[in-house]
Amino acid sequence: AQSVSQHNHHVILSEAASLELGCNYSYGGTVNLFWYVQYPGQHLQLLLKYFSGDPLVKGIKGFEAEFIKSKFSFNLRKPSVQWSDTAEYFCAVNSASGGSYIPTFGRGTSLIVHP
């Protein structure tokens, strides 16, 4: 079964610092990769996604992620964080396995950005 690991559970940064959140998955077949964000008091929403093509994808609010197939990774980056980026970030993988399409989420990373 697919598993998704987010190694950083809690990250605290100051504004303007750079951010990189790690995400690794286990299944080596065809995958669709997502980062979702949950701002305080709001529902989960899509930040960015990778289906195919350029492995460097850009999302909303200056976020980007790079798919490295050989490393089974899809790390999220932002060069300069803002206080408004304080949120919970979830990596998710959709993979076709044995005819079943099961979305699998990581446990999330809580990001706090100090002004």
Added chain:
Amino acid sequence: DAMVIQNPRYQVTQFGKPVTLSCSQTLNHNVMYWYQQKSSQAPKLLFHYYDKDFNNEADTPDNFQSRRPNTSFCFLDIRSPGLGDAAMYLCATSPFSRVDTQYFGPGTRLTVL
């Protein structure tokens, strides 16, 4: 605005008393999902509907059931809630296929006394 709506936002029930959570969508999406999320854990998929086709995850307890009477509505029934079922329950939809982007509702926080 098109969206995914969950009712109620907060539900308190007693141990063993059946409870139903509801989800509706105005997006006309084909796929609907139910997740259980406990504190500091990943959302765990309970089941999903691909159109009318019901898919139950292997480790979803029999205590949990679901109904999708039409495209817009989906229900999660917990027949005999235990203390371990206290969690946030998330409903999500996808437009066409099960590998699409998911659109989430705000969740229902279930408390079991």
